[in-house]
Amino acid sequence: MNKVIVSGRITNDLELRTTTSGKHFVSFNIAVNEGSGENQTTHFFNVNAWEANADFLVKYMEKGRKLLIGGSLKTNQYEKEGKKYTNTYILASHFDFMDSKKEEKEEKEFERPDEVVFEDSELPF
DSSP states (O other), rough: OOOEEEEEEEEEEOOOEEEEEEEEEEEEEEEEESSGGOOOOOEEEEEEEEEEHHHHHHOOOTTTEEEEEEEEEEEEEEEEEEEEEEEEEEEEEEEEEEHHHHHHHHHHHOOOSSSOOOGGGGGOO
């Protein structure tokens, strides 16, 4: 079984990219804390999401936000300038927001418009 679940903060700005065949994807890193106090360690994991998952993440998430990610570990091998490299990443298949509205307000200052109107098709739930 190849399953992974991590919870952490997005460490970089999300940029939607497109392959030459037209598929959307996003690659980003997530910082996951382990332990507490002086024994706390932070691990950084590469995450990839494709198509609708990528579109959703880029639209609703940003650097610094907490996210729970479920998926599987994948390995990509490639060669560059004659050297072989291996990249291990999480292929995200599902995710949940981990920020509460209170935390978001405390951590970020932003201007909120008086009224926000969403089309039903734009809602994340």
